[in-house]
Amino acid sequence: MRLPRALGATVAVVSTLAVLLTPTAAHAAPGDTVTLPVRDALTALAVQNEDRTGYERTKYRHWIDADRDGCNTRAEVLLEEALIAPEQGTNCRLTGGSWYSPYDDTSFTQARALDIDHLVPLAESWDSGASTWTAAQRQAYANDLDDPRALIAVSAASNRSKSDQDPATWQPPADGYRCTYATDWVAIKTRWGLTVDPTEQAALTDVLDTCPNTPITVTLAR
Template sequence: MASVLIPASAHAADPGDTIALPVRDALAALPIQEESRAGYSRDKYRHWIDADRDGCSTRNEVLLEEAVTAPEQGANCTLAGGSWYSPYDDATFTQARALAIDHLVPLAESWDSGASAWTTQERTAYANDLDDARALIAVSATSNRSKSDQDLATWQPPADGYRCTYATDWITVKTRWSLTIDPAEQAALTGTLDGCPNTPIDVTLAR
């Protein structure tokens, strides 16, 4: 696997390459394109699979990985106890059922910005991406419902202190999956990053 530093003007990286560049440069490198939700259905993304056949679905894999206090794992990956921190609303939860696993860049948003042209296998990989910890995140079910399928132009985490991380991770996921952004999204990301450090991102390209 290659590791390369790519300037904003270059587009020579291949899937499996790891790129590193400041987040503002990563934002500038994302193609700008109007979005279309024509033909979208959540059913076109098979999610919460058990890719490694260990009995735990993608949802439970994320809950196990992100637990502040590890839950007990029973038969069929049933989880009991444990605690989790939801950065969207700066809140801690002690019951797994109070949490949702959020696609940081929502499934519908990925469809709008390029995934409509993907294969079924690519959409399944996106919906269950455990290879980059920024792609899926355990958050309160309340904040997940509030966000729904919105991008940064219309929704940002209620916890102000998390917004720089959220914008940076959003750009990282879009970079990883070679997705586009629309003009309103670009403006929102730019406005958010104006108040943030120009954090370097390091990401392995999925496609």
């Protein structure tokens, strides 16, 4: 239905103001929510060569039970992403249920067949800026349940194939998931203020040039 001219003008003004009042990624502060097309978000990420000096996986404490409900981060992701909910036993032991691993387009009915992947791996985050974080910030990153894109239940085989690689050297075997993977990668790097290296940026650009320029909304962490 066509809006009356006056109402349409009001809607246009409100929409324009909303865009102007939304902080850009470059000027936003921790806790702010930003929305922008994914290609613009990629362009906004700082480009910097990676440095893994000093990295140790033990510098990222996980999996924790942040809300003290008996289920650690791994179990929380499995519960959230289950297609058929598993039964919870003592100490949050999960039995039954079903899951789908989008990396390799495979379904599973046993939780132990799945890994919980940090979409942007811990080592990659270190390379991209987390080396300067506090231990508390790295713990928050390793157990980030506030953004559903950060942690994902996938087949153990696909997770271990990926390891700590970025999109320049690893892409999901399921071609149909690659746009989502690249988009979510940019979202997580934006959320945590991480950098990209030149080859990573080029690989993401190549993928996203073939994908819809989907708007991403992220709440900035730290």
